Amino acid sequence: MEKVKSQIEGKTLVVERSFNAPRALVFEAFSTPAHLEAWWGPAGWKTEVRTFEFEPGGTWHYKMTCVDKEQGDYYGMESWGKSTFLEIDPHRKIVYTDAFSDADGHVNPELPVMTITNEFVDIPNGTLFISRSEFTDAESLQQVVEMGAVEGFSSQLERLDAIVSR
Template sequence: MTENNTTSKVTSYAEGRDLIMERTFDAPRELVFKVFTEPEHLEQWWGPEGWQTTVKKFELKPDGIWHYCMRCEDKDQGDFYGQESWGKSVYHEIVEPEKIVYTDMFSDAEGNTNENMPGIKITMTFIEQSGKTKIVTRSEFPSEEDLKKIMEMGVVEGTASQYECLDDYLKEIQ
């Protein structure tokens, strides 16, 4: 499955069971890396537009856990309003300010992994480009079927919305 797609400044394509998404931000690499690695920053922008994130646990180290909840606070999102979506990530590798490797999973409020949804190994690369930062995210799914399932759920559109929130936040703090 190979498909090139551009959604709101996010370029995405699939290679086998991998989804690659790219986006460039008008901010220095150290700052972009920082807002991905400090919980007080993540709570300001993580999640799609209209959702608020609360960090329950955050350990930025190999085998460390990030456990968080995204809650829809936008009444205009219909049935999503008031809904919670819990996530859990386990970090594998952190190379400041170049790379973060982790496994992302759906979970419940206690941090128990949702076994009905695939865990996704994610490698984020932060590339310096003359004062700007290009993020390349490679998400490795257990199978092509799992990739297709998550794409049908709107992962690219959700990431594009989330990156718009990040873009706005970066403008605020620079």
């Protein structure tokens, strides 16, 4: 199984992973609320989509809840996110802003907002997924990395792989 590759380029975190699944299927997993609820978030977390308007200018507001008692202090914790879609090129690219928010969708000004570009590329036997998270400054990028973003994203891409490679 292909593991996640990640690197930092200036103020941008780049994460790549290949999937043994067609590009249209991998794209659909990122563009359909029911699919996102099945895999979004690290292992042991459940995602609930509040709003999902998959069009430029549309928003995606969601809640992740830790449902794994083994995760100690995280168990029962809620984490809210809010994204705004900027560009959608079906089966090729999704660009959106991503922010931490509260239950009402108010963005948390104390945590970084990033612009994410997800690309879906045909490769032999599947799809190469490339995600570029661009931050306003290197400190914000470091803050999110220290919060475990790479490990969390890797974990959720493993969950996605279990679904799309079936």
